[in-house]
Amino acid sequence: MGSAISPYVDTWCIKVRVTRKPDELRTWEANGSRKAGKAGTIDVRDGQGGEIQISMFNAEADMFWGKFEKDKVYTISGGQIRTAKKQYSGTIDNDYTIVLGRDSKVEFVEDDGTIGQMTYKFIHIAQVAGIKVQAPVDGKREIPKFCDIIAIAHSVSKLEEITSRAGNQFTKRVLNLVDATGQVECTLWNDEAKKFNEDCAGNVFALKACKVSSFNNRSLSAGKDRVAMNPEQAKAKSEELRQWYSENQGRISKDWPQPMTIQGSTGTGKKTPTVSLADSFNFGQEVKKDDKGRTLGEYFEVLAYPMVITKKNPFYMSCPVEGCMKKVIQNGSVWTCTVHGNQTSCQPRFITRFAVGDHTGQAWMSCFHDQAMEMFNNAAEGKLTPTDIVKLSAEGAAPDPKAYETIFKSPNFIPWIFNCRAKMEEYDGVARRKVVATRLYKPNWANYGKHLIKRIESA
Numbered sequence: 001m002g003s004a005i006s007p008y009v010d011t012w013c014i015k016v017r018v019t020r021k022p023d024e025l026r027t028w029e030a031n032g033s034r035k036a037g038k039a040g041t042i043d044v045r046d047g048q049g050g051e052i053q054i055s056m057f058n059a060e061a062d063m064f065w066g067k068f069e070k071d072k073v074y075t076i077s078g079g080q081i082r083t084a085k086k087q088y089s090g091t092i093d094n095d096y097t098i099v100l101g102r103d104s105k106v107e108f109v110e111d112d113g114t115i116g117q118m119t120y121k122f123i124h125i126a127q128v129a130g131i132k133v134q135a136p137v138d139g140k141r142e143i144p145k146f147c148d149i150i151a152i153a154h155s156v157s158k159l160e161e162i163t164s165r166a167g168n169q170f171t172k173r174v175l176n177l178v179d180a181t182g183q184v185e186c187t188l189w190n191d192e193a194k195k196f197n198e199d200c201a202g203n204v205f206a207l208k209a210c211k212v213s214s215f216n217n218r219s220l221s222a223g224k225d226r227v228a229m230n231p232e233q234a235k236a237k238s239e240e241l242r243q244w245y246s247e248n249q250g251r252i253s254k255d256w257p258q259p260m261t262i263q264g265s266t267g268t269g270k271k272t273p274t275v276s277l278a279d280s281f282n283f284g285q286e287v288k289k290d291d292k293g294r295t296l297g298e299y300f301e302v303l304a305y306p307m308v309i310t311k312k313n314p315f316y317m318s319c320p321v322e323g324c325m326k327k328v329i330q331n332g333s334v335w336t337c338t339v340h341g342n343q344t345s346c347q348p349r350f351i352t353r354f355a356v357g358d359h360t361g362q363a364w365m366s367c368f369h370d371q372a373m374e375m376f377n378n379a380a381e382g383k384l385t386p387t388d389i390v391k392l393s394a395e396g397a398a399p400d401p402k403a404y405e406t407i408f409k410s411p412n413f414i415p416w417i418f419n420c421r422a423k424m425e426e427y428d429g430v431a432r433r434k435v436v437a438t439r440l441y442k443p444n445w446a447n448y449g450k451h452l453i454k455r456i457e458s459a
Helices: 058-067 125-130 190-195 232-251 369-379 386-390 401-409 445-458
Strands: 013-020 026-028 037-045 051-057 073-077 080-083 096-099 105-109 145-156 160-163 169-179 182-189 204-213 219-221 227-229 298-309 315-318 329-331 334-337 341-343 347-350 352-358 361-367 416-427 430-441
Touching (some): 037 058, 125 169, 125 182, 145 182, 145 232, 169 232, 182 190, 182 204, 315 386, 347 386, 352 369, 369 386, 369 430
Parallel strands (some): 051 096, 182 219, 361 430
Antiparallel strands (some): 013 073, 026 037, 037 051, 073 105, 145 204, 169 182, 204 227, 298 416, 329 334, 334 341, 352 361, 416 430
């Protein structure tokens, strides 16, 4: 495609196959000086293997979007040639992008087999560590880098709903991808997260132009319509991975193959600081905001022991629809969700507040459902479900104060490393410090001992 497309060529016509087309146009509402609008972007490739992105906006989006179908072949002429913004074009190797205009022409043509399907430029998982990612600074976003990955999904997490700092809701699911060189976490978002469930573990996944992030050292984020399970275009590589996995599945642990995603790491080569509880009070003491006015937090790690887990409102009843964590309100025999309407059942979810202690003092923090259940199940050897706990409460189906009390006391004095976010938030004009344990994991005593030696030597 190279020389045929550039700002210096006035008249051009390309014959291409659509290799990626999202299900819907992206739309946005009017906001201040910005008018409401819509846009869509597709990826195409020609018979020589060249790739380019094609975008369309507003009236042109209405005109052309419906004409394109994934894997179909078209001739396209007319349109503005612009310099590509590499942070949005992923692994497409082209310095330019096409923006369709009112004079553009798009015509479907029969597939004569001269244009191949989507191509990948796979790298091994270990090579992700060598991709230089500039971490966020002063609230600004990191500069994105992309790669193509093919690997086995060793595990697939449950669907989870999160709320961004801006108040937007997202659905996500995390794949733990492995190959012979390493392992890395890859997050699927929204529609992609809903396409693949826990039963997909053990399958081969190919990811086109997944974003490489500095979060937890290195992690991946899959793009929309860029995830394929057991891809036809990579049969040989897929079979090679399956053979390796069948021989090594039992050996896979959190430490082997080499993990690229390291819990508690900032990705800058500098670990989230491990501090004592006394020192942890230095974090999150000021109200800090980014350039969009969103409150920023400060992160730290602490090795501590739960001392007290409060039983005051430790859970709420949520919508049973997978991925929805909205609180429901009981109306007679049904539970009403603001998103999914009336439901015949509900699911308990924990938002737990607890006190932890170490040799320097005590502190209060809170955690969400997954972390709370991890603490409860570690003490109960993994046999408890949220329903098992809630049914023993005063509001439960089989109230048992003694058994309920035992469940909340059992996690006490079991050590964890808590990865925490501390930030100062304003409530009715009053600033309050809030600490949330975003992740927790069991101590590696050898590593923690090395950390203590370094602290002693630097004292």
